Amino acid sequence: MNGTLEGFxxxxxxxxFILGLKRLTSPATARAGNRLAALGMLIAIVVTLFDAGVIGxxxxxxxxxxGGAVGAYLAKVVEMTAMPQLxxxxxxxxxxxxxxxxxSALSDTGGDAGLRAYVTIGLSILIGAVTFSGxxxxxxxxxxxxxxxxVSFPGQxxxxxxxxxxxxxxxxxxxxxxxxxxxxxxxxxxxxLGVTRTLPIGGADMPVVISLLNSASGLAASAAxxxxxxxxxxxxxxxxxxxxxxxTNIMVKAMNRTxxxxxxxxxxxxTAAPGATDDIDKITRSASADxxxxxxxxxxxxxxxxxxxLAVAQAQHVxxxxxxxxxxxxxxxxxxxxxxAGRMPGHxxxxxxxxDVDYDRLHxxxxxxxxxxxxxxxxxxxxxxxxxxxxxxxxxxxIHGMPILDVDRARNVxxxxxxxxxxxxxIDNPLFYNDNTLMFFADAKAGLAEVVSAVKEL
Amino acid sequence: MSSLLIPITVFxxxxxVGFEVITKVPPTLHxxxxxxxxxxxxxxxxxxxxxxxxxxxxxATVLGFVAVAFAxxxxxxxxxxxxxxxxxxxxxxxx
Numbered sequence: 153m154n155g156t157l158e159g160f161x162x163x164x165x166x167x168x169f170i171l172g173l174k175r176l177t178s179p180a181t182a183r184a185g186n187r188l189a190a191l192g193m194l195i196a197i198v199v200t201l202f203d204a205g206v207i208g209x210x211x212x213x214x215x216x217x218x219g220g221a222v223g224a225y226l227a228k229v230v231e232m233t234a235m236p237q238l239x240x241x242x243x244x245x246x247x248x249x250x251x252x253x254x255x256s257a258l259s260d261t262g263g264d265a266g267l268r269a270y271v272t273i274g275l276s277i278l279i280g281a282v283t284f285s286g287x288x289x290x291x292x293x294x295x296x297x298x299x300x301x302x303v304s305f306p307g308q309x310x311x312x313x314x315x316x317x318x319x320x321x322x323x324x325x326x327x328x329x330x331x332x333x334x335x336x337x338x339x340x341x342x343x344x345l346g347v348t349r350t351l352p353i354g355g356a357d358m359p360v361v362i363s364l365l366n367s368a369s370g371l372a373a374s375a376a377x378x379x380x381x382x383x384x385x386x387x388x389x390x391x392x393x394x395x396x397x398x399x400t401n402i403m404v405k406a407m408n409r410t411x412x413x414x415x416x417x418x419x420x421x422x423t424a425a426p427g428a429t430d431d432i433d434k435i436t437r438s439a440s441a442d443x444x445x446x447x448x449x450x451x452x453x454x455x456x457x458x459x460x461x462l463a464v465a466q467a468q469h470v471x472x473x474x475x476x477x478x479x480x481x482x483x484x485x486x487x488x489x490x491x492x493a494g495r496m497p498g499h500x501x502x503x504x505x506x507x508d509v510d511y512d513r514l515h516x517x518x519x520x521x522x523x524x525x526x527x528x529x530x531x532x533x534x535x536x537x538x539x540x541x542x543x544x545x546x547x548x549x550x551i552h553g554m555p556i557l558d559v560d561r562a563r564n565v566x567x568x569x570x571x572x573x574x575x576x577x578x579i580d581n582p583l584f585y586n587d588n589t590l591m592f593f594a595d596a597k598a599g600l601a602e603v604v605s606a607v608k609e610l
Numbered sequence: 611m612s613s614l615l616i617p618i619t620v621f622x623x624x625x626x627v628g629f630e631v632i633t634k635v636p637p638t639l640h641x642x643x644x645x646x647x648x649x650x651x652x653x654x655x656x657x658x659x660x661x662x663x664x665x666x667x668x669x670a671t672v673l674g675f676v677a678v679a680f681a682x683x684x685x686x687x688x689x690x691x692x693x694x695x696x697x698x699x700x701x702x703x704x705x
Contacts, residue, residue: 169650170627176643177634183696186646190689193653197685200656206663211671215662215678222679223687230691238691239645246651246684252677253657259670260661268614366644366651369684373654378617380657386617387624388653394628395647399640491637498640505698512701516637 161199162384168192169388173395179511196384232506233463236496237294240287240362243369247283250276250372251339257379258335267327269379274323276375277335278342283368285346290361293350294495300355308352309416315345353414359403360414362496367396399497406491406517408543408554436572439590441599444566445606447590448474451528451564453484455520457557459493461534461569463503465596471533472507474600477607486513488520488530488557490538521558530562532583534596536575541583550579565589568599642695649688655681 169192175185206212223242230238254276257269292298318341326334353361370392377385404411439447448454456475462468475485487509493500501514515523524530532539535557542549543556559565560583567589574580583589592599635643658681662674 165653166624169653170631173628173631173635173643173647173650176639176646177631177636179636179639179696179699180701182639182642182699183693186642186689186692186696189646189650190693193649193655193685193689196653196656197659200659201663203660203663205660208663208665208671211662211665211675212659212678215658215675216682219679219682219684220686223683223685224690226683227687227690227694232695235641235645235691235695238687239641239648242645242648242684242688243651245680246648246654249652249658249677249681249684250654252673252680253654253661256661256665256670256673256677257657259667259673260664363644366648369648369651373651374621376654376657378614378621380660381617382657383617383620385653385657386620388650390621390624391628391631392647392651394625395632395643398629398632399644402637402640489637494641496641497644498637498642501638502641502695502698505695505700508698508700510701511638511699514638 165192165196166387237291240291243365244284244287246369247280247372250376251280253376254379270327272378274326276379277338278319279375280372281339281342282346283372285343286350287365289350302352302354304352315341357414359496363399367393434585436591439592441602441606444592444603449607449610453527454529455527456487457532457535459535462596467596468503468507470600474604524558524561527562529564530559532567540581568592642692646692652681652684
């Protein structure tokens with residue numbers, strides 16, 4: 153195929169990616185947008201198969217068949233609750249592929265490629281390999297194969313710095329001398345760095361890590377684009393890099409953290425010291441399933457606040473059943489979703505969509521917070537820190553300044569929770585002791601099922 | 611250096627396009643955005659195809675094969691799982 157036509161078709165593919173992403177701005181057009189992007193990818197792949205440089209098809213066909221089968225299988229069987237680790241794994245495969253593309257471009261150079269080629273190859277290997285190993289550590293933590301708590305060891309920062317320095321020096325020496333051994337050293341240092349950098353980050357901070365690795369997988373593709381002089385790779389990689397950075401920023405803000413703090417403080421996932429709750433004069437109003445059913449059943453407006461505990465208990469379907477019963481009684485039921493309600497950005501929305509909740513009923517923090525004072529009941533299921541009023545009111549609280557859902561401003565609050573144990577931040581929640589709060593101590597799934605039968609009796 | 615300036619220009623401009631487009635994606639769709647954009651970053655598959663198809667040593671062929679397989683997992687899995695999620699986002703049908 154002639155070079156100009158090829159270049160033009162790659163441009164078409166890139167434009168289809170952008171148009172596809174544009175359609176992701178509304179749930180009504182999103183599915184078509186994803187298909188548009190997939191069409192762009194198909195065009196890019198077909199054009200490449202006709203590339204003059206391609207002389208043998210054996211390895212290509214084998215790779216596409218194996219990769220396509222594995223990818224399709226994983227996409228089909230994954231549970232929606234396991235979406236974060238699947239995306240982490242996909243990020244890893246993408247990063248790994250970019251590193252391999254750079255390695256193989258290196259073996260084609262024959263040793264006299266020039267400074268620019270060697271430096272882009274080195275960078276591409278570095279970014280791709282860090283993305284690869286970091287993503288699989290994140291996968292392991294989310295899947296429960298690796299401990300979710302932060303794993304750190306003495307001298308960790310020094311070790312990370314040494315690894316990073318090795319990689320950078322390797323890139324420089326590869327650029328200057330063109331000795332291929334350096335590529336393998338960069339690769340090894342980057343692989344270890346991805347592991348040591350991700351291990352100390354706790355399970356609760358995974359939404360940030362996945363977003364960041366998503367961005368890195370884009371940058372890895374862009375870097376590979378610099379290596380093989382492909383605008384299609386550079387553009388697509390840049391789009392994804394930007395997307396990942398935006399999501400990272402949103403997650404960091406929603407957790408009231410800085411990126412530096414997430415990456416270097418070994419914070420998330422430390423389940424607090426059990427004795428953290430002071431025992432003075434703290435009285436909760438505990439409720440039965442019947443009390444909850446009456447409060448909900450005779451309300452006009454209810455806002456449900458789901459947290460990760462809901463997903464852990466697999467209670468989203470019974471929650472949806474409860475909401476349906478309430479709507480049949482004329483109760484207006486909506487959902488308020490905190491940005492970090494799940495284990496990745498937007499995760500809770502997917503879990504509720506799977507349970508057939510209309511997306512128009514899902515509201516973001518900014519949209520819904522003003523509505524709590526005019527709400528009869530805020531039903532909190534499996535959420536804790538994201539509804540803790542200390543974030544708003546207590547300047548000494550570790551979560552002070554974190555954006556929260558103002559459920560305490562609703563007329564009544566019902567909290568479905570197993571016990572009074574603190575959340576990830578390890579701090580007590582004054583919401584539980586408010587006069588307008590009813591505590592329903594139960595497992596989310598079993599408890600909501602009891603409420604469902606109680607509402608049916610009303 | 612001027613030859614490097616062109617790809618850098620493309621990269622910077624594409625990043626701005628990405629920021630503009632993606633800032634408008636509502637939080638409800640952030641997970642599909644992530645898996646969908648992740649599939650797009652699998653574009654590295656075209657580099658992998660060139661690498662696998664042009665390889666003339668065994669090592670290069672193996673690297674090329676693994677690269678194509680990895681990138682294809684990313685592309686096929688990413689687009690399919692995004693489609694699966696987006697199919698669930700429904701409107702109006704209550705029950």
